[in-house]
Structure formats: C-alpha cells, structure tokens
Amino acid sequence: MESDLEVLNKLVSFKSELNVLHGHIQQPLNTAVAGAYVCELCGKCFKHRNSRYNHMAKHEGTTRCHICHQVLGQKSNMKRHLRHIHGVMGV
Template sequence: MVLTAAAIAGGGFACALCGRVYRRRNALAAHRRTHEGATTCDVCGAHISTVHNLRQHLRMVHRLPTEEAHWHQTHVCDACGRKYKSRDALVAHRKRHEGRTTCHLCGTTTSNVQNLRSHLELVHHLPRAEVRRVTGFRGGWR
C-alpha cells in the first residue's frame, strides 16, 4: 500500500492507482475493488462504491431477484465455469487447473496449496525446505 505525503500528513491511506485518500485502511480496500471491476455493474456499466451497494443496485435498478443479484457479480473460472464470490478465491481455485495443488509423489489433488504443503509434510514426511522448494513457497509459514 502506497501512502502519499498528503495522506501521511493527514493520517490517511491513498489509492496507488487514482490517488484518492481514505481515513481507514478497510475503506481503501473496499475502494480498490472498484479498480478490479468487482463493483462494476455488468448490466449497465455503472461503477458502484461497494459490492453490497452493487447488489442493491442490481435489485432496485435492474429488478433482479435477491438470489440472482447476489450471484450476478461473480468471478467465474474460464476453465470449468465454477463461480466464486471473490477474486482471491478464484485465484486459489485456478491453481488446481495449473496442477499446483497435485502431489508429485502420489497424485493426490488438494483443494489449495496450503493443504498440499500439509499433505507433503504429514503423509510423505518431507522436510520443510523440500516442501517449500516443491510448492514454490514465497510467504510466511504458519
């Protein structure tokens, strides 16, 4: 997260893409979703401030039933068509299609990379260094 001099002086958080400043980090996080397209109405193209407000917009303006409005703005896997409510969940799912959650030793496919790491440690008794190498580990460890 990039803070501008004005944001730092005012104690705020600035969007690195458009410069808009927010007082709270979670408000900036919500704003960032507008740049990701998560709050753009795919019926009329309107940019809505939050996912909640987008769902209200779909129900009130486009007269979609509540259930349809809830799932209308989703992230869809282009490989299998499975729908996810968040971009992060879709990214985690896509790793399955890339083979990044399949055990190279026994062929077991896990739901996510963290579960693959646990599988390699607990079932195959691989040392952590080897697990990190095999899974392309780049983050913190539990």
Template sequence: MSTVLDSERNACLICGNEYRHRESLRSHIKKHQGLTTCPKCGTVCGTVKALRRHLGHMHSLSVQEVRQIVPTRDPERNVCHICGKEYKHVWSLTDHVKKHRGMTTCPMCGKVGSTVKALRRHLQLVHSLSREAVHQIVPTRRYVSYATALARPDHSRAKEPGV
C-alpha cells in the first residue's frame, strides 16, 4: 500500500486526492484496488461498508450472502448475531443487542432508547421518575439481585453480583 500513498500529506499517489485523515486515505485506496466495486453490476462504491449496503439493498442479498462476497477482516468481529449489523467496538455491539432484548424499551410508553442509559434518562425526564424509581425499573448490574437475573430470558449471560 505504501506505493500508492504519500503518508506525509495523506495523498493518493494514483489520483492525487488528499485527505485530512490517514484512515480516509486508506479507505479511498480500496477503490483503486477494486475492493469497492460491485461484482454483480460494476457500481463503484465509496467504501467497503457502502458496497456491503449496496449488495444488500440493490441486489437483495442476505447478510450471510454479502459476507461471502465481501468478507470482513475478521469474521468474528463485533457482529450482531440477530440482524448482522457490525460494530467497531464490542461495547457498541453490547448496547445494540440490548435493544433486541427489549432492555431499552420504556415500560411506560413503549419508546425504544438507543442505550439503557438513554432509557434511564428518558424515564427521569419524560416520566419524572426519581433516580431510585428508575433503578428499580431499569436496574444497573450492581443493583440486580441474583433471582432477578435468573428470571431474565438471557440468564445464561447474567453474572452473580460481586463475581
């Protein structure tokens, strides 16, 4: 890759495009390498992620079919086993999976929050609940009793307090 980039200026030596960030340049170089070209129709996408999205939407391919055509760097990389969405950080995936489990849905109005923390904030601001009341509805790990944890559908992942 060093033959196609000028790392001092973050410039592509093939076309001369310059980028503020080195990662943007690396992403751009994948275009020249043909890694963002759709094998079905020849459309050149801006990024590999955009190519995956294109294959799913324009060619109606499943997440598994897209992965076979455009594999991720690491097949075990922070991917939601329910919907196939990928995350850079494991904690982002953890927050996302909580949405699938209903852990970010307001029990009072049904609004779905992006994270458990956002749900707690929603309960305090919109429903005027005290912090203590919020923690009884949406307990943090340290407030969860072992019996409550075992009653959850995902109890196999629940940890005993203090462990």
C-alpha cells in the first residue's frame, strides 16, 4: 500500500521526465539540410563544419589580399597567394 506522499513523488518524477522529453522535441533544427552546415549569410552548404568556418573568413573580409584586393576562398589560400603571387614571406 503506497502512501499519498509516495504517489505524489512518483507523479513529480514522471512529470519531470516528461519535461525532459518535451525539451528534446522542442529543440530547433539548426540546419535545413540534414548533416550539412549552412552559411547563414549566403546559404551555401558545407559537409564539414571546418569548411564553413573557412568560408566564413571570406565574409569577414579576412581572405582579401591587401595588395591586389583579390578575394581568396580561404585564409590558407591567401597565404599561398601572398607567397606565390607577391613573393611575401613569413605569412
């Protein structure tokens, strides 16, 4: 025979379990395409988070060559560009 308190405790724990479940369902989907990372600025999709991260540098203007103002796809591309095109060392 269960006391009223025990029944109440069971109800409370059941409710909190429901809340946890509910919370999971209510979590928003962060990307439109499953398994893809989407650039919020231009809508371009990337398979890897790092690819998007590299791409974001483009929007930030950090991949623009300060010498000829060409915009490169990635920071690493710009470093290579600086070395090969302009002969800039130590970048």
